Amino acid sequence: MSTSIRFKLSFMMFLEFFIWGAWFVTLGTYLSKNLQAQPLEIANVFSTQSLGAIIAPFIIGMIADRYFNAERILGVLHIIGAVLMYQMYNATEISSFYPYVLAYMVLYMPTLSLVNSVSFRQLTNPEKQFSNIRIWGTIGWIIAGLSISYLFKWDAAEASSAGALKNTFLMGAIASLVLGLFSFTLPKTPPVKIESDQKPSFSSIIGLDAIKLLKDRNFLIFFVSSILICIPLAFYYQNANPFLDQIGMENPTGKMTIGQISEVLFLLALPVFFSKFGFKKTILVGMLAWALRYILFAYGNAGDLSFMLILGIALHGICYDFFFVSGQIYTDSKAGIKYKSAAQGLITLATYGVGQLIGFWVAGFIGEKYAYLQQANVADFWKQTWIIPAGIAFVVFIIFLVAFKDEKVENKAVAE
Template identity: 35%
Template sequence: MGIKGRLIILNFIQFFIWGAWLITIANYWFGNKGWSPQEFGAVFSTMGISSLFMPTLSGIIADRWINAEKLYGILHLLGGVAMLYLPQVDDSTLFITVILLAMICYMPTIALMNSISYTILKNNKYDVIKVFPLIRVWGTIGFIAAMWLTNLSGSKASANQFYISAVASFILAVYSFTMPQCKPQNQGKKGASLIELLGLNAFKLFKSYKMALFFIFSMLLGASLQLTNMYGDRFLSEFEKVPQYADSFVVKYSTIIMSISQISEVVFILAIPFFLKKFGIKKVILMSMIAWVFRFALFAYGDPSGGLWMIILSCIIYGMAFDFFNVSGSLFVETQCDSNIRSSAQGLFMMMTNGFGAILGSWVSGIIIGNFFTSNEGDFIWMDIWNTFAIYSLIIAIFFAFLFKHKHNPEGFGKINN
């Protein structure tokens, strides 16, 4: 098999591991265990906590002491062990602790996978910019495949979703040790300060009003990024409590319905270059924010019958909401920073969105739902939940539109003006 084929397998399994449980864990938490919404927020915050320090730490280790593909394999092996143990846990606090350990192992492997792919492609004389996106898209396909497997195997509310993820982790761990070597690039080198090693020098970007504002909005919007992953599948599954919808396609195959969101991601990734050139960074990010408003609002009023089109449209809109912010935001950071801190600046962007933002969204949403949008019988008041998220996203969009200033030059696409 060629090197591109091998990297496709790497990307596919990487996100298959995540897709096996990320969208369906709410069904296990609430439907199987009956634990509280407040604590469920802590489950998703583990990804944010891990994203604050583990990608940087693993990057330092891979740069200085151990081959990236070996560290990658070790982390997946340990993460698989944590996932394998998770179904044995009957205490919610211990469950959160174990999944935190799993995320400490998993979250840095996303960055390591990118690094391994880039290194191998460059060593084999491939154009990374042209080739990698076509390889990376198989990661999204892997995520979708895992969602379908979890749903069609009847595992969306059972412990089997964690076993599926664990087995895939072990397979990828073994597979990674067969990959071409990615040796440390800075082994034995001296001179870099601790601040530079940890990427903290990028924080000087907060001295710029525009960049500080951008990172603050990144955190605030980052709070929205995982909300439908947290609650979307559970929302669709709970239509079974309504007699007229109990046997509907949406209830039986809720995870497959949710996978439309990931399929949409693939399409909108391809559309980003056109939108960026036509409208510019600010408007594209603003489109993302407005898309989040519709993502939540359509869920609020959708149902498996006459409102099915709203649920489907919400899933389609997700591609714009998620990709237009993440890809455009990353490009904005890339073009606004000095070359010597670009990697650190990208890390800061991820820290603000997937770190602080994810923690904020996970914890606060759990508290709000548990205290204000749960009935005396323990049922979620879904319309109020989704409308609250929609209003939050709308407020963010309005403030961003008025406060963030950026002039777009269509002729200078690819080199963004200040």
């Protein structure tokens, strides 16, 4: 891979996740503080991510795999996304904010699969090379969080109460416009050619051919586990920033980037761990880390036990990389050449779609259920909130441990 292509793919990943990190981390705090949204209203807004992810496989399978270059679709989606993000910046009520965030997430979520597709088509050894490209996405997320807390100080108690967090949407809009324009310079990623005598079926046109992967018992177990583990993941996205803000931790958004710094380190270690211990053990370590981090959140505080919160945040590298990134590699190894984009879209459906849709609503329900505690004792409220996803993650760990039959996923990096 040439230096020019490596730079373009890396910068693409940087902007892709800078955009997401620029506004999504502080969204829960913004909605509750500035738009006075209730727990179920907040869950409704966060669920737009899942609705976008559910639609994503159809967009990818129907368009990227069939008719148009993936990099061009990526550019168009991000340019339109910039306009929608600017409208979110201008919204003053939850009722006017929701339609724009819904439209935005329907367009943004397919881009997660598109950047993977553009990358994988350029890589000769994905197990070795993809981590080095994907790491720039994590760096982008980190820079966004550090900018919010330490450069602009938008999440400081006084600033966020005064509405400064709305500026995160303007920052996201500018970055989205830049990536939209830059996408047209990316390596050409045309659709895979189909022989003229092969008439595509309806299922292939809308990208459902990737569902054939579910006939593989192990992949089916992985797919179901991906849905289930994303229920506790939704709790983190929806509640982590408000949690740290409400218990009095200073610069919560900046401190949450410790999780992404951890992600960088474990992303670099992933190929070694993957090759030495195999796919199953890698996934299991990631699942167990989710349960542990929520226990740390439940019993930590912003005072003498703040180290527990920092450790819980730092576990994000294991939680995310060992499950989601290794899962992307596993999915790519299972998919045929024709269906790589659709297969990545399918796993996006399982993780960011169905699993988190359930998770956001469960988190919203729990927030409503224990709302009385929040008025009386914030610490007790958050303890109850975090115990539930910890239990769910541990149950998924047991299911995968028992049901998934260990198999060798070829790791070309070992041979080099």
